[in-house]
Amino acid sequence: MPLIDELDVDLxxxxxxxxxxxxxxxxxDPDSPVRAKRLKSDVITEVIGGIKIDYKVDQRGTVFVTPGTAGSKHYGQMQGIAEGDAPxxxxxxxxxxxxxxGGVRFSSNSYESFLEVLVTDGRLTVNRHEVGSNDKASFAEGFGIDRGITPVDEQLAALPKAAGIKLTDEPAVAAARAAVRTLTxxxxxxxxxxxxxEAAEAALGELHGTASSDGSDVAWADPEATERQPLxxxxxQRRDLAxxxxxxxxxxxxxxxxxTFALATSRSVPVPFEIETWAPGGTSVVWAKLDELPKRSSQVVWAYFGGRGxxxxxPRDVWSRQFALVEHFANSASxxxxxxxxxxxxxxxxxxADLESASGSAAGLTGGGTARFDGSRLQYGGNIGKNTREFTLSVxxxxxxxDVAGLTGGMGTLVARKAAGEDDPALQLGIRKADGLVQTLTPSAARPPRSRRTANRTSSR
Structure with missing residues (x-):
């Protein structure tokens, strides 16, 4: 332990x-009978795909891990140390x-398990997978170390106080906001x-001469813009969103x-956005990510046009790690x-076949991208939804x-998920030919799938 402490080993x-x-x-801890002591660090919890992963913030000590077993030999539940066998x-x-x-999913120690270790600039994550009786690996639990928060917090602490903010501080304030946006x-x-x-951003708005301390005026985040609109x-809902x-x-x-388009808050803070469709003179669709949206509330973001953009x-910043796959069908493809x-x-x-996309009002979504699949499919490799215990599929x-009358089987599959090497999909979502209901099928379903009525329209998205 003294050598491990000296080398500052995390795991x-x-x-x-x-x-x-x-x-x-x-x-x-040389004074302890077990020669070690527990340390306490702050912990933050991320929830990814229904699984909680606890991260120790700036962990000071060392975590020791035995991954379990990758074979048929398993030790029984530890009963303790025999009296006199240890001091x-x-x-x-x-x-x-x-x-x-044991573990989170299984109460015994009779299953094989393995670890996946992920290292980035600011985090170390250890994901534990357990292999069940069906020989399928499942994500059981995760833990890790977070060293990405403190550098950003130090960057914020280095900003001048609001009373001392100058226009020359604007690049540092913008860089600090960009750093905050990289965090979960x-x-x-x-x-x-x-x-x-936040105080520095408000002070800069006042210095630009178009924002007041009481919020009655809203600064032009893009002074070169020819027009802006409040959205x-x-x-x-009855819950806060983040x-x-x-x-x-x-x-x-x-x-x-x-x-030349840009999006900003009333304090001129840039808002991450992705343009799905752009239709001058018509209806355009833009996706924006808001840091917070409290329950039962509204907020205004400002759209700027004709400026520096x-x-x-x-655009990828709009979609956090909670989203494994997002497709707008706004672009044609061969x-x-x-x-x-x-x-x-x-x-x-x-x-x-080729895929032709357009923008319109299909399925009641004005201005969105649409595509008609006729003898074609989009096929994604890899493991979409990896390390999730549950996920939501929205289409x-x-x-x-x-289209319904032309289905050759009992159901027209619109979305399917299949494991590599398997013959049958593990999940199918589609339309039943008999009644036009949306249906979800899984091989292990113990009861008939729930269905809902969907309207027949003229195009697919």
Whole structure:
């Protein structure tokens, strides 16, 4: 332990014992009978695909992990240490562990397991997978270390106080806001100096001469813009929303190029956006990500046209890690083309006939992208939805009566998910020929799938 402390080791992976163990955060303690002591760090929790992953913020000690077993040999549940076998008691020793056998999904230690370790600039994540009796691996739990919050918080703390803000501080304020946007909701909640950034942004608005301290005036975030429009976003749900993508329809879009468009808050803070369709003179569709949208509330974002645009905007920032795949069908493609989705994390190959896309009012979504699949499909490789215990599949679609009548089987599959090497899909969503109902099928379904009526329309999205 003293050497591990000296080398500042975060994680130790060890083997031999056919048992799943994970210690608390430990440091050397020569005065303790077990020669170690527990340390305490702040913890933030991320929820990805229905699974909670706890991250220790700026972990100071070391976590020791035995991954379990990859074979048929398994140790039984630990019963404790025989009296006299060690110079310390059971409780002192077992108190060092956060996990001892079993796991989140299984109560015994009789399943194979393996670890997946992911390292980025600001995080170390360890995902544990367990192989069940069906020989299928499932994501069981995760934990990690977060070192990405503190550098951003230090950047915020270095900003001048609002009373001392000058126009020359604007680049530093913008850089701080950009750094905050790289953090997740859980990370942002741990920032101690976020209010300093917000005060600096408000002070800059006053210095530009078009914003007042009482908020009665709204600064032009893009002074070169020829026009701007307020867009109101309302959350009528009974829960707060965070990092939420919202769909904005811009009616009577000004006759300007899309690259002159920008989106900002009333404090002139840039809002990440993705343009789905751009229709000068008509209705355009833009997706924007709002940091927070409290329950039963509304907020205004400002759309700017004909100015310098948003040179630092990255459309992929709209879609957080909660979204595994987002496709708008706003672009035509030829057979064999590879289409990268809106998240930038998934790519699908068009198989079969060419795909023609257009914008219109299909399925009641004015201005959105639409595409008609006729003898073609988009096929995504990899493991979409990896490391999730549950996921939501949302599809806006429509079929004409002729489409339904032309189905050759009992159901026309519109979306399917199939594991590599498997013959049958693990999930299918489609339209039943008999009654036009939407149906979801899984091989292990123990009861008839729930269905809902869908309207017949003239195009698919």
């Amino acid at each position: 130790v992976l060890q083997g031999h014992d056919h048992y799943w163990t994970r210690t608390e955060e430990l440091a050397s 310390f008691g059971n409780e002192e020793y077992l108190d060092l562990f956060d996990r001892l056998g 909701k859980a990370q942002r909640a741990h920032l101690a100096h976020l209010d300093r950034l 109101t976003v309302t959350n009528d 990092d939420v993508p919202v769909r904005l329809q811009i009616a009577h879009t000004p006759e300007v190029p899309a690259d 948003a040179t630092t905007n990255d 057979s064999g083309d590879v289409l990268v989705d809106a998240t930038g994390r998934a790519a699908g190959t068009l198989v079969g 806006v679609l429509s079929m004409t009566p002729e």
